[in-house]
Amino acid sequence: MFCLKHAHVTSALPRRTVNAATRRKSDQCKTPFPALVDRHFGLVPYKARERWQRSPTPVESWSDAEGANSDGEWEIQIIGEEVDEEGNVRYEAEWVTWSRMDGTNTTWDNDLLQPRHHEEWDRIQAQRRLDLAKESHDIEIWATLDIYNTNTRLRAQAYDEKLKATKRSQQDDLPPRMAELMASQAHLFDEPASEPPMKKLKTSTPRTQNVKIRSSSSVGKWSPSITSSKHSNGETSTTLSVGTSSSSRQTTSTLLTPFSVSPPPKYTGASSSNKGKGKRVAASPGLSLPPPSPISMPMPSNPRTTKPLPSRSGQKVGRTKSIRERLEERWNKASNSTAPITFANDIDDEQVPAFCENFEYLESVYNDPNGFQVVDPEFLVRCDCDVCIEAMYCDCQSNTGLVDERGHRAFAYTVDGLFAFNVPPGDEVIECNKCCSCDMGCQNRVTQQPRNFSIQIFKTPDRGWGVRSMEDIPRGKVLGLYTGLLMTRKAADDLGRDRRSYCFDLDGQEIQDDSENDSMSGRDEGYTVDSQRCVRNSTRPPQSIADASSSHSCGPNLEIYLVLHDAVPDMGLHYIAFVATEPIMAMTEFTFDYDPKAAVSPIERKGKGKGKVVIPPGCRQCFCGSSQCRQYLKV
Numbered sequence: 157m158f159c160l161k162h163a164h165v166t167s168a169l170p171r172r173t174v175n176a177a178t179r180r181k182s183d184q185c186k187t188p189f190p191a192l193v194d195r196h197f198g199l200v201p202y203k204a205r206e207r208w209q210r211s212p213t214p215v216e217s218w219s220d221a222e223g224a225n226s227d228g229e230w231e232i233q234i235i236g237e238e239v240d241e242e243g244n245v246r247y248e249a250e251w252v253t254w255s256r257m258d259g260t261n262t263t264w265d266n267d268l269l270q271p272r273h274h275e276e277w278d279r280i281q282a283q284r285r286l287d288l289a290k291e292s293h294d295i296e297i298w299a300t301l302d303i304y305n306t307n308t309r310l311r312a313q314a315y316d317e318k319l320k321a322t323k324r325s326q327q328d329d330l331p332p333r334m335a336e337l338m339a340s341q342a343h344l345f346d347e348p349a350s351e352p353p354m355k356k357l358k359t360s361t362p363r364t365q366n367v368k369i370r371s372s373s374s375v376g377k378w379s380p381s382i383t384s385s386k387h388s389n390g391e392t393s394t395t396l397s398v399g400t401s402s403s404s405r406q407t408t409s410t411l412l413t414p415f416s417v418s419p420p421p422k423y424t425g426a427s428s429s430n431k432g433k434g435k436r437v438a439a440s441p442g443l444s445l446p447p448p449s450p451i452s453m454p455m456p457s458n459p460r461t462t463k464p465l466p467s468r469s470g471q472k473v474g475r476t477k478s479i480r481e482r483l484e485e486r487w488n489k490a491s492n493s494t495a496p497i498t499f500a501n502d503i504d505d506e507q508v509p510a511f512c513e514n515f516e517y518l519e520s521v522y523n524d525p526n527g528f529q530v531v532d533p534e535f536l537v538r539c540d541c542d543v544c545i546e547a548m549y550c551d552c553q554s555n556t557g558l559v560d561e562r563g564h565r566a567f568a569y570t571v572d573g574l575f576a577f578n579v580p581p582g583d584e585v586i587e588c589n590k591c592c593s594c595d596m597g598c599q600n601r602v603t604q605q606p607r608n609f610s611i612q613i614f615k616t617p618d619r620g621w622g623v624r625s626m627e628d629i630p631r632g633k634v635l636g637l638y639t640g641l642l643m644t645r646k647a648a649d650d651l652g653r654d655r656r657s658y659c660f661d662l663d664g665q666e667i668q669d670d671s672e673n674d675s676m677s678g679r680d681e682g683y684t685v686d687s688q689r690c691v692r693n694s695t696r697p698p699q700s701i702a703d704a705s706s707s708h709s710c711g712p713n714l715e716i717y718l719v720l721h722d723a724v725p726d727m728g729l730h731y732i733a734f735v736a737t738e739p740i741m742a743m744t745e746f747t748f749d750y751d752p753k754a755a756v757s758p759i760e761r762k763g764k765g766k767g768k769v770v771i772p773p774g775c776r777q778c779f780c781g782s783s784q785c786r787q788y789l790k791v
């Protein structure tokens with residue numbers, strides 16, 4: 157198998173250690189590439205196998221004295237990977253303080269590793285692939301394809317990510333293209349109301365025919381372009397570029413078959429003006445249409461059916477919108493973003509989460525009927541920067557403990573608006589606020605800016621509804637705030653258990669059922685956000701939702717931090733913000749750990765039923781599916 161090696165590896169990878177107990181398992185590991193050799197032999201015909209006997213491989217015996225530290229741990233780092241035909245990844249690990257007689261010091265044995273050993277590697281590789289997919293959609297197709305290498309090579313080229321991005325742009329592109337097309341032909345559907353009946357009859361004739369839009373020579377065509385190159389190892393590779401091109405090379409189609417991707421014709425804008433109304437529409441040069449066949453749009457034989465039918469009362473009757481459509485419409489209106497919110501359910505026929513129907517969407521501020529947040533602007537920290545570039549000179553940062561790697565005062569965000577992960581646990585990030593002189597584009601106002609990625613609330617098989625994005629999300633992307641009804645913790649204690657699983661104490665922990673200890677731990681003080689439901693037909697004010705749908709995972713892809721921009725620091729009135737701790741592929745569920753302090757190991761039953769996990773009281777079985785799953789979550 158081909159391995160993705162040092163070329164893509166960061167030399168700055170943190171060194172990791174592996175436990176002695178795990179290492180001892182490697183006694184069976186006799187060669188650096190055991191499985192690889194085995195598999196190659198599997199391919200060799202029987203006769204050849206007889207001729208080419210495998211040479212004996214020495215049995216390795218390792219002991220703690222050979223390179224382990226005093227805790228019996230070895231330093232290792234991941235330096236390569238290979239992907240098998242089922243998509244499983246095998247890592248090449250370098251054992252820094254140990255080597256064989258022949259000087260080699262790597263293994264390809266995942267059994268010797270724990271997830272934490274390759275987490276950083278995975279993160280860096282995933283980010284690299286996302287970056288590659290952003291750069292271009294080119295895929296190299298190797299002329300000497302050997303099946304073992306294919307998956308690793310494709311992964312190294314970010315094939316899946318590129319394919320996803322292409323498909324996504326196809327989906328994104330189609331609705332606006334269709335809308336433009338329909339708009340440009342609206343006159344063929346609508347009749348001028350003032351026209352006399354006779355004229356109507358005449359004009360109805362062409363509308364019963366097909367309207368054909370032909371691609372003309374001025375219309376851009378999509379075609380894949382291909383370039384070939386010879387590599388130093390003698391192998392030839394072919395690059396498939398996906399994009400618009402003025403020429404199409406039909407001869408390449410057979411080469412492309414196994415990897416063919418079919419992105420849409422690129423839409424570069426079409427005129428929707430009324431000029432030329434009534435005339436047959438030719439595609440404008442700006443509108444790229446798929447060659448070679450013309451698009452055929454069958455028109456209704458009875459043009460009236462395209463209009464809403466009149467009701468008896470004389471009012472227009474349109475198609476009734478589904479609950480899902482109505483809710484999407486309402487939430488998208490309430491959202492402070494143009495990036496859409498949608499619902500999806502491939503599991504059953506529930507259209508939207510049960511508690512959502514009477515639920516109002518709230519994206520960026522608390523619902524604060526008691527005015528806990530009301531503050532005299534005089535008390536807000538503020539800065540006089542025109543543009544907040546240097547945290548050292550931004551007064552909003554004067555009281556924070558945030559520093560960069562050189563120990564200088566720093567913002568919590570990079571210039572690209574990503575979280576810098578430099579906030580000491582429990583500290584509040586202080587963003588610039590309404591009293592500052594900088595504007596909304598300021599680097600230090602990330603959570604105040606409109607959401608710029610789509611959200612989908614979708615039904616999971618076993619965890620109710622969850623949230624995901626249709627777009628790839630980079631590490632450090634701030635995904636939103638946990639909003640809802642702001643209440644005192646005391647008031648939150650009076651809520652029922654169901655409701656409390658949607659509450660977050662503003663100390664950054666989800667509310668737990670440990671009320672006996674609360675008076676001692678100062679639980680009476682402080683605030684809680686309830687992001688769940690409005691009672692049906694109730695007059696209670698709007699609440700939030702998307703955050704309320706985020707599932708728990710013991711190996712989450714989000715974490716939280718505390719942030720404020722409209723409150724006085726250290727009053728416990730900050731927001732809870734979610735940030736991606738790793739690159740998250742489009743359509744991957746957003747999850748966070750509801751209870752990071754929970755015991756790591758599940759409680760195991762003793763005696764009868766030994767080995768079975770006991771779900772502690774007030775908890776339920778966890779279905780997060782993570783390799784670090786604690787088996788239960790508090791509700």
Ligand SMILES: C[S@@+](CC[C@H](N)C(=O)[O-])C[C@H]1O[C@@H](n2cnc3c(N)ncnc32)[C@H](O)[C@@H]1O
Pocket residue numbers: 509618619620621622657658704705706707708709777778779780789791
């Ligand atoms: C804040 S709600 C999340 C939204 C919820 N999925 C829904 O459909 O309303 C928390 C509840 O979701 C469910 N849940 C979330 N993550 C889970 C997990 N990993 N395993 C099992 N149930 C989970 C539990 O029922 C939990 O009480």
